[in-house]
Amino acid sequence: MSAFFTLVFPLAFLSIVSAVVGNETTGAGVPVAQFLVAPFAVFGVAEATFVMLATDTAGLRERGVLMRLRGTPVPVWTALAARMAAMALVSVAATALLTGVGAGFYGVDVVWRKIPALLLTLAVGIACFSALGLALVAVTRTVLVVQTLTQGLLIPLAFISDVFIVGADLPVWLDRIGSALPLRHFARAMAQTFDPTGGGYGFRPGDLLVMVAWGLLGAILALWRFGWMPRGARPAHATTTPVEAGPAPAVPGLRTIEAGRPTATALLSGQVRYALTSQWRDPLSVFFAVIFPVLLLGLFPVVFGAGEVHGLTAAQYLLPGMTAYAIAVAGYVNMPEDVAQARGRGVLKRLLGGPLALRWYLAGRICTVLVVSALSTVLLCAVAVLFLDVRIDVARLPALAVVLVLGVACFASIGLAAVAVLRSAASLVPVTLGTLLPLSFVSDIFMVGDAPMPGWLAAVGNLFPLKHLSAALLAATSPAGPDPGFAVGHLMVVAAWTAVGLLVVRLRGLYRG
Numbered sequence: 001m002s003a004f005f006t007l008v009f010p011l012a013f014l015s016i017v018s019a020v021v022g023n024e025t026t027g028a029g030v031p032v033a034q035f036l037v038a039p040f041a042v043f044g045v046a047e048a049t050f051v052m053l054a055t056d057t058a059g060l061r062e063r064g065v066l067m068r069l070r071g072t073p074v075p076v077w078t079a080l081a082a083r084m085a086a087m088a089l090v091s092v093a094a095t096a097l098l099t100g101v102g103a104g105f106y107g108v109d110v111v112w113r114k115i116p117a118l119l120l121t122l123a124v125g126i127a128c129f130s131a132l133g134l135a136l137v138a139v140t141r142t143v144l145v146v147q148t149l150t151q152g153l154l155i156p157l158a159f160i161s162d163v164f165i166v167g168a169d170l171p172v173w174l175d176r177i178g179s180a181l182p183l184r185h186f187a188r189a190m191a192q193t194f195d196p197t198g199g200g201y202g203f204r205p206g207d208l209l210v211m212v213a214w215g216l217l218g219a220i221l222a223l224w225r226f227g228w229m230p231r232g233a234r235p236a237h238a239t240t241t242p243v244e245a246g247p248a249p250a251v252p253g254l255r256t257i258e259a260g261r262p263t264a265t266a267l268l269s270g271q272v273r274y275a276l277t278s279q280w281r282d283p284l285s286v287f288f289a290v291i292f293p294v295l296l297l298g299l300f301p302v303v304f305g306a307g308e309v310h311g312l313t314a315a316q317y318l319l320p321g322m323t324a325y326a327i328a329v330a331g332y333v334n335m336p337e338d339v340a341q342a343r344g345r346g347v348l349k350r351l352l353g354g355p356l357a358l359r360w361y362l363a364g365r366i367c368t369v370l371v372v373s374a375l376s377t378v379l380l381c382a383v384a385v386l387f388l389d390v391r392i393d394v395a396r397l398p399a400l401a402v403v404l405v406l407g408v409a410c411f412a413s414i415g416l417a418a419v420a421v422l423r424s425a426a427s428l429v430p431v432t433l434g435t436l437l438p439l440s441f442v443s444d445i446f447m448v449g450d451a452p453m454p455g456w457l458a459a460v461g462n463l464f465p466l467k468h469l470s471a472a473l474l475a476a477t478s479p480a481g482p483d484p485g486f487a488v489g490h491l492m493v494v495a496a497w498t499a500v501g502l503l504v505v506r507l508r509g510l511y512r513g
Contacts, residue, residue, distance in 0.1 A: 004430040006048040006094050009437065010040040011101060016441045018106055019457055030196060033106035037098050038190040039163045044094035045122070046129050046158075046183065048087045051150040054133035056083055058143040066228045076228060080134070088126045095122060111194065114202030118193035121208065125186045128211040131218030132182070138225035148283040154183075156295055159303055162187040168303045182214040267356065271364025272371075278338060279368055285337075289330040290376045293322040294383055296446075301388060312478075315388035319380060320473030321445040324407065326376035328466060331369045331411030333432045336418050339365060339510070340425035348511050358510070366412045373408050381477070392477050396485030399476040403491065407469045410494045413501030414465070420508035436466070443467035465497040 018033050057080065060066050069076045102108030133150065140146050158164045160174050161184035170178065178184045185207035193202040279285060301314040309317040339362070342348060351358050377400070384390035392400075415432065422428050440446050442461040461467040468490040475487040 004434055006044045006052065006090050007097060008430075008434060009047075010044040010094060010098055012434075012438050013043075014040050014098060014102065014106075016438055019454060020441060030109075031107040033102050034108050034194060034196065035166060035191065037102045037108055038194045039166060039187050041095040041098050042125070042183070042187045042190050043154075043158055043163050044098070045091040045125055046154055046186070048090045048094065049084075049126050049129040050133040050136075051147075051154060052090075053083055053087045053130055054137050054150050055143060055147045057134060058137045058140070058146040061137070061228065062143045062230050064230050067230065070228055084130050087130065091126050092122065108194075109196050111196050111202065114193045117202030117204075118190070120203070121186070121189040121193055124208050124211050124215070125190070128182055128186070128215035128218070131215045131222060133218075134226065135218035135221040138222045138227070141231040144281075144283055148287050151284065152287050152291070155292070156299065157181060157183050159299055160184075162191070165303055166191070171302060174302060182211045185210040262355075264360075267360040268363055268367065271356075271360050272367045275338075275364045275368035276371065279334070279372065282334075285334040286372075289326055289334055289372050290379065292329075293326040293376055294379050296325075297322045297380055297383060298387070313389070315384055315390050316478075317474075319384045319390055320477050321470050323377050323380050323404075323473050323477075324443075324466060324470040325440060325445050326380070327369075327373045327404070327407045327469065328411050328436055330372045330376070331366075331408055332415040332418075332436060333429065334372075335365050335369050335412060336415035336432060337425065337429055339416065340419045340422070340428045343419070343510065344425045352511075362416070362510075366408070369412050370405065370408045373404060377404055390477075391479045393479060393485070396476050396478070399485035400473070402486070403469070403472045403476050406491060406494050406498070407473075410465050410469065410498040410501070413498045413505065415501075416510065417501040417504035417508075420505050420510055439464055439466050443470060445470055465494050468493040 014033065014036055017036060057066075060079070066076060066079065069079055099108065099110060103110060136149060137146055140149065157178070160168070160170055160178040161181065162168075162178075163183065166187075185204075189204040189207040189211070192198065192204050195202070297315065297318055300318055308314070339348075348358065348361075351361060381390075381392060385392060418428060418432055422431060439461070442457045443464065443466040444461070445466065472487040472490040472494065475483075475490075476485040478485070
């Protein structure tokens with residue numbers, strides 16, 4: 001995951017955006033890619049230092065590693081310093097990789113006189129976001145909270161900080177938020193070092209001072225509040241009380257053998273409750289499947305303005321795309337990760353010798369995907385109708401419900417197929433998320449303008465189900481029309497991919513681990 005978000009994702013982002021918008025030359029004869037390397041490098045550095053360093057450090061503390069190090073000859077600070085140095089090397093590697101690919105394939109020029117400014121800006125940015133990441137670890141309790149807050153802060157801020165969108169005409173209040181935080185200053189300082197048209201040596205003292213101030217604030221907070229002991233753990237008792245022998249506790253939703261075989265309803269409801277409980281205890285999964293699409297739906301029209309996209313308002317066009325993205329995250333990323341981790345712990349094999357069949361275990365997780373996707377859909381539609389002036393034809397709500405169920409079945413089956421093909425849970429998320437994000441750009445999910453997409457990219461999008469699910473949702477959420485909102489052709493493609501996923505699961509099986 002670290003390698004994907006710090007190295008692969010910025011590089012893929014550079015390639016896709018360059019292909020979508022076209023690597024045209026500006027009026028000064030500079031290719032567009034010249035101005036894309038710096039912001040994507042900033043995102044890679046922030047992912048490595050603010051997200052990955054904080055998550056790794058919180059994990060070490062939660063597992064008790066930092067506490068145990070205090071009883072060894074190794075100074076504890078060396079563990080943190082080593083991880084900070086590692087993330088610094090990863091940040092430099094991400095910047096060098098982006099620059100090399102940009103120079104080799106997209107005509108990006110290295111402005112040699114600005115290399116000292118580039119190195120200084122990179123060093124200040126690494127120090128600043130490393131300190132902020134450790135400060136966040138110091139004021140939080142668990143690794144899940146750290147992971148959710150870092151990703152939940154970084155990605156939305158990237159849209160208003162000249163990282164994902166450079167030079168956007170933001171509302172005053174949103175522009176002030178971006179100007180007050182260090183990410184925009186890092187992006188602008190880095191952009192200056194890649195700008196071949198400007199004179200001088202590329203130093204931006206004002207932006208560097210802002211980053212230094214934020215870094216000092218983070219370092220002070222980290223030193224003041226940082227703790228080496230695991231937080232949130234129950235204290236050990238000096239004495240223990242023997243537990244009297246008695247009957248084993250009952251499993252929720254099941255009846256004992258003496259009472260008879262449990263009903264299908266009891267089996268399914270018990271597994272759904274179990275899967276939902278597991279889902280709600282993972283705030284990062286909830287954030288990306290429920291909160292993140294709603295944030296993008298509200299943020300994109302503000303950033304891009306109130307213009308039209310393919311003849312529709314920005315919000316009307318984005319609603320089905322964000323709904324499709326939420327379904328794909330829940331069914332193709334989150335649920336397969338849970339199943340793969342359960343397989344790694346031996347849960348799926350133990351089901352072979354127990355009273356609970358695998359089909360009920362999987363049915364509970366697929367129903368959970370449906371519940372989460374339905375919740376995301378309701379929230380997205382409510383925000384769109386109440387705040388973004390989107391109109392939804394009530395007569396097409398049955399079509400929306402059908403598309404939702406078929407979409408969940410499609411991406412859940414493809415996600416399970418990925419579990420069946422891949423052996424390791426650690427390799428699953430980089431594959432699923434690493435394919436979903438690029439496909440989101442070529443499937444009209446993430447808005448990149450009203451210009452037509454290159455033919456080969458459009459063909460790639462038409463091959464996979466994400467674009468067809470979005471198109472079916474668009475038909476079901478469009479304003480009133482003569483048809484009931486069923487895009488039969490697109491739904492047939494979604495159904496075909498569902499059959500392919502189920503076939504792979506049938507042939508490969510899920511017990512391999």
